[in-house]
Amino acid sequence: MPPSSTVDVLARELGVPSAFLYADELEALPAGAPSFRAVSKLRAGQERAALTSGALAIEVNRWLEARLRLPAASVPTYERGADDPVGAARRLRAEWGLGYAPLKNVVHLLEGRGVRVFSLPERLADVDAFSFWWEGAPYVVLNTRKSAERGRFDAAHELGHLVMHGDYDQPVGRDKERDANRFAAEFLMPADDVLSRGLRNAGVEQVLIAKRRWGVAAIALAYRLHELGATSDWLYASTCRRLSQMGYRSGEINGAPRETSRLLEQSFAALRQRKVTLADVARDMHVLPDTLRELMFGLALTAVDGGQQPSTRPRPNLRVV
Numbered sequence: 001m002p003p004s005s006t007v008d009v010l011a012r013e014l015g016v017p018s019a020f021l022y023a024d025e026l027e028a029l030p031a032g033a034p035s036f037r038a039v040s041k042l043r044a045g046q047e048r049a050a051l052t053s054g055a056l057a058i059e060v061n062r063w064l065e066a067r068l069r070l071p072a073a074s075v076p077t078y079e080r081g082a083d084d085p086v087g088a089a090r091r092l093r094a095e096w097g098l099g100y101a102p103l104k105n106v107v108h109l110l111e112g113r114g115v116r117v118f119s120l121p122e123r124l125a126d127v128d129a130f131s132f133w134w135e136g137a138p139y140v141v142l143n144t145r146k147s148a149e150r151g152r153f154d155a156a157h158e159l160g161h162l163v164m165h166g167d168y169d170q171p172v173g174r175d176k177e178r179d180a181n182r183f184a185a186e187f188l189m190p191a192d193d194v195l196s197r198g199l200r201n202a203g204v205e206q207v208l209i210a211k212r213r214w215g216v217a218a219i220a221l222a223y224r225l226h227e228l229g230a231t232s233d234w235l236y237a238s239t240c241r242r243l244s245q246m247g248y249r250s251g252e253i254n255g256a257p258r259e260t261s262r263l264l265e266q267s268f269a270a271l272r273q274r275k276v277t278l279a280d281v282a283r284d285m286h287v288l289p290d291t292l293r294e295l296m297f298g299l300a301l302t303a304v305d306g307g308q309q310p311s312t313r314p315r316p317n318l319r320v321v
Ligand SMILES: [Zn+2]
Pocket: 035, 036, 037, 157, 161, 172, 176, 177, 180
């Protein structure tokens, strides 16, 4: 047992309160559980840090569930091979009564179905979004450094993993990645809807207008149109070239607003009525308030700490117990 002065130095250097180092260890998320994308590219340290974010997300969720009634999970897990990814996306849309309508907010949709959505700390910018099931609850951890449109696609991609690969008894491989992307494309941009919008032979200008309907990146819509046979190889290549020249490879120009958690915002608004603040939660969990803030889209927490009024949006299905 090192002297407390040494522990204090360690804590300061590691960005945790000293209490964190004396507390029980966080439950370790098995490395095989989250759907890490491109796992080979991840440096080991980044992977461990991301797993810790997942473990902290579980802790936050436990803390909240002990005090608030949150939406129960209603995300199905389809048997492996029961559907191809497109079929799985259509089946889920039908089960959730979404029809072919564009999705207004993917994060809110997931949260309404009981998915717990968190965000990665900024220093883990190189780690892609990931998802996992834990004690019957589905989790998605998003990277918020990319465009809002990419964030929506990532959320749909992770939903695909949760639904199609819920058993996660195998490491995520290239085919699972491809399947999750195909799921996300159909879930966000249903073929029937895309093909009924007069986008045959759509060029750059049409793509830039139409992408707003589905809240997707311009490149993603161009790819989708080509995949569905609405554009030729030549038109697809030239559209991508022009979009690249315009800067759409690295992000969206005048993009959509970032999607963030409403559940966490509402949870902390409810706690605030009981005079419980983010700092209290952080103290209970033996972490710094900033550690929780970056895990929760940096939000809710302004409403808690900044003395502002809680959101005026309706607060369904949530009550203090
Ligand atoms: Zn993936």
